[in-house]
Amino acid sequence: MLVSDTAAVRRRAVLAGGAVAVAGAGLALAAPAHADNPVFRHGVASGDPLPDAVIIWTRVTVADDATPGSGAGAAATVRWEVAADENFASITASGAATATADTDHTVKVDVTGLAPGCVYFYRFTALGQSSPVGRTRTAPALGASPDGLRFGVVSCANWEAGFFGAYRHLADRADLDAIVHLGDYLYEYGRGEYGGRTGSVRPHDPANEIVSLADYRIRHAQYKTDPDLQRLHALLPFICTWDDHESADNSWSGGSGKHDPAVQGPWADRKAASARAYLEWMPVRASRSGSGVQIYRRLRFGTLAELSMLDLRSYRDQEVKPGAGWREVDNPQRTLTGRAQMDWLTAGLASSTARWKLVGNSVMIAPLVFPPLDPATTAAFTQALGIPQSGLPVNADQWDGYTADRARLYRAITEHGVSDVVFLTGDIHSSWAADLPVNAADPAGPSAGAEFVVPSVTSSSLGEVMQAPPRTAAVPVEEAIKGVNRHLRYVELDSHGFGVLEVTAAQTQMDWFYVVDVTDPRTGLRHGASFAVPAGGRMEPRTTPAS
Template sequence: MTMSYRADLHPTRRTLLTGAAAAAAILSIGARGATRLPPGLFSLGVASGDPMADRVVLWTRLAPVPLAGDGGMPPVAIEVRWEVAEDARFARIVRAGVVLAQPARGHAVHIDAAGLRPARRYFYRFIAGGETSPVGRTRTAPEPGAPVDRLRVCFGSCQKYEAGQYAAYRHMIAEDPDLILFLGDYIYEGAPSARNAVRLHQNPEPLDLAGYRVRYATYKSDPLLQAAHHAAPWALTWDDHEVANDYGAARDENNGDPVRFLLRRAAAYQAYYEHLPLRAATRAWGEERRIYRTLDWGSLAQFQILDDRQYRGLPACQPDGLAASHQRYRSLIDACPELGDPQRTMLGRAQEQWLMARLGDSAAQWNVLAQQTLMHQQARIDAAHPERGKQYGADTWSGFPAARDRIFRRWAEARTRNPLALGGDIHAFAAADIRDPARPDGAPIAAEFVGGSITSLLADKGFKQLAAANGLGFAEDAQRGYGRLDLTPAGGAVTFRGLADSRLLGSAIADIAHFPLEPNRPGLPT
């Protein structure tokens, strides 16, 4: 059964409860009893994510003053009621409960709403302090192994607030996706900059929890981003800008004090969790947060969602003594024996072993590797220094070729069914064939698709020439937008959608590339 739904692109900040019974059920409590709360508790909207067959994560954060480090909330726990219904009017409520929004967690609420039916559309809301949140729409995944007729996923990344408006999300909502997949750089951490900006970040570069909360609130106050969260469940992973540019594991790009950086990273990770619909398993254990996981869609598809930041090794081919001197890591490196060292890792040993197992035991017809960047090897010649020969980006998969090739070999050896790789990061659209490293001249074993950026601009003016020299099947850097993945048992397609002008709220959009997918015929269409 298909239900029509119009997402409210401009939700009101405050909607009064209707019905004395509902009002009586909501109490705001603190250490000394009832607490009077300011209006506008749901200024950041609501969201859902990581759907399973019997449950989905529901999220909100109480923040009447969103650009304050504490959200404008009193330092007490607040009772929040949550409800899940089969209809948008909440005449048929199927699950409900009350949870405490804790000040230590920024008064964020995460509900793993269990006991739902598979492959169903639901509506949800929150109630606190006499206010009702906007209504969100979500859905559960099909039963594991169940036949599925179709799946539509919109995927995107890189939504720098200053670089443009979020018109892409208006068009995503119109696509009516079953799932929105976000592949990193949900926020950008830099100081406000008017260069090429259509609007500005509202606080200095964040270094602590309060600063990251304000930065997330700046992004999540955008009505179109809220509307996209209200319209469908999301699955997310992070890249570098959720913490700091080009960071990896316990070091930042400036190779500074690791203790100070780990404190910053912990604050950034907590703020990430506080603002997104993630399961409690992603909460900190020590200083780590596990975000790599699978998401299954019946027998049709499995998504293997990766974390390529938290566990990665040091960049290769750096000058001797650089780490001890705390000099900045080089982002463009010459080839050296270390580059191909099989001991080097992008994912860390535990995550890589987990991934290899999933690629071997997945029974899904389509296997989608959801990761952060372009996997295709990219080499360049510096026109000013051609004597240096080929150079590689130290921060991408091109700087970790052995780690990447282990994934490709596993696809081939395990005969993983219909593998695809989706990516972000590069602020451009790209598509490429993937081949077995043991047979580099053989037929493709998979294809990868990078779905542009929501707003972030590309700094590399030679991208198309570089792409052509490295054998990419498609490259486009002039437009912002997103990708759409449609899958059925009989086939599917990836479509790149490009905005006319991402600086405009009302920008039009058009298809800029379309790639049919055929089962058991891997690679880009010929």
């Protein structure tokens, strides 16, 4: 018998017994693998749920010297099973794969023929050992109308900056359908190059900045040994995209601000190595695109929601430089998305029949400028001084540095009458809620949607960069930002944590939760804020998290 997984059933369970108590039954599924299971020491994971399919993943350690990135170790046969029950009395699908050094002994299986809207359990067997049991779930049927969906939303997890308490608290919940990871799943820096408030809490492996395929494999493997991340992967499917740090800081199609070809070799080689390791180690369903790999993709959750996951690194032009470079911000030839991805995104939004059009968006799309200007009245000012038409961008790495692409997207949304578009964003280590007016100087005017930005799991916040105690120096900055950018409804620049997005026919609501101390592996948690977007409406505050 398949386990039906309706949102109403899960909410009743949480209300009746508490999320931690209910999730306790699943703790055995997600026990850290490396402690007593040397073959499957990197755990198990699942991802990209479809109504009839899901990716399952593991890595097999075939010998003690067959460490990640080593290229050592013989091939091994890995059997996998997917069942409708935790005891595997009813096997739904099974098969065998081969783990080889060519893929760093990782195994990734796209399991098909599954039933929609159901919980499944999965496991792997190799070299006489069984992996931890993972739990996953398929998306609702395309024509189904689920009462609700709930996603954990995360980004920016720097190993050296702290412990992944945000992942632990997400794993303690029993009401989530999936985890949406918006990028910077790992960081490329060498030891001590980019820590947190108190420096490096735990050292990166390898010690150097990662550049080669072996380097990237070793770093991915290290992150997969974290017990909180390992447990969360085993409990829920992940839906991921990459941002810059999966390759190198502020990367673009032809390089990175931190990449020196004279020292580190051709950028194309480094990018290919980082992409290969990512696709080996992550439960992501990628497709071929010419000579490269395409990870932008779309997932449907019945008639309630459609999620478009973007790739905002592989096709973008180089970020403009301050000063004379400001003139290039409005250049219509510059792109963030690339033409093919923009066409795919706008066509998908225009044709979507889902109530909510969600966009997994690694960098902030809401304007953050000083001051926000009205392009219709500032042409001479722009011509004389070279200031972008909408104002000076604070961060040209975001959509603010590629205003022509943002205008194309907004125009497609408004001209096709697309409603209920919500962007889910990471990257900037802070929390934001924003309306998306077509003209930022007129926040009450026509809107292209709304945006929720989630904080970092551990990566340094503004307050930490300023070496200021929490909720001191950042507070006046937050108020100043909101005062100048009136479309911004919430700004919190200090805290680490995650978001929980609830989607119903009536509204989408984002609840921000913040960990108390990233240097404490058992850190507590607090509710930070909640904002909702009613169907057909504008952003509104909420006093309590969705229940």
